[in-house]
Amino acid sequence: MFRRKNKNVCGYWNCSKRIPDDQFLCAEHYEVWQDGLIDRCPKCTRFKDIAYQVCLDCYFGRPVASYKPPVEIPAREKEYKVAYSDAWIDGYHRPDRFFVYLLEVDDGTLYIGHTRDLSKQLSEYRKQGKSTNPGKTFKLQYVQIVATEEAAELRESELRRLILTNPDQIQAMISDFRSHMRKLGYG
Ligand SMILES: [Zn+2]
Ligand SMILES: [Zn+2]
Structure with missing residues (x-):
């Protein structure tokens, strides 16, 4: 054969x-x-x-x-891109950088987390989504690079608190992030 x-x-x-x-x-x-x-x-x-x-x-x-x-x-x-910026490049020089991210699901639910490997993490979410809820999509709405895991955890809990106490500020943060990316020529 x-x-x-x-x-x-x-x-x-x-x-x-x-x-x-x-x-x-x-x-x-x-x-x-x-x-x-x-x-x-x-x-x-x-x-x-x-x-x-x-x-x-x-x-x-x-x-x-x-x-x-x-x-x-x-x-x-x-064609949605979260492009590199000076902050991203700084993060790149640090092997111990962490990404704090915010994902939005179709139904408006927000997920917050941190990871060393953003692509891998997103691919995990996608796999999970496929097995538990086919058709569910995750949209990356906000990313921040921090230097240490402690800083990532701190930022993560700040964001979680904001979602509960001040959702308007979260929305403002998301749109700031998008307009910043558009200014850099990505969007
Ligand atoms: Zn190359
Ligand atoms: Zn490959």
């Missing part, structure tokens, strides 16, 4: 999952890409988290073979 082997690997900078010939990212990274959370590294053109200006290899000056996608990369369905 002839068994076809996938010779391509995922185009995400540090992912080595084998993928079919007609794809350019593994299933997990494809979803994150559809959500606008990963884009191309301007140096090596592989995919990287949008929070970073370049992929980690390029950042450290590791030599990388230039990446040729096996297929033409289609336009993304969603």
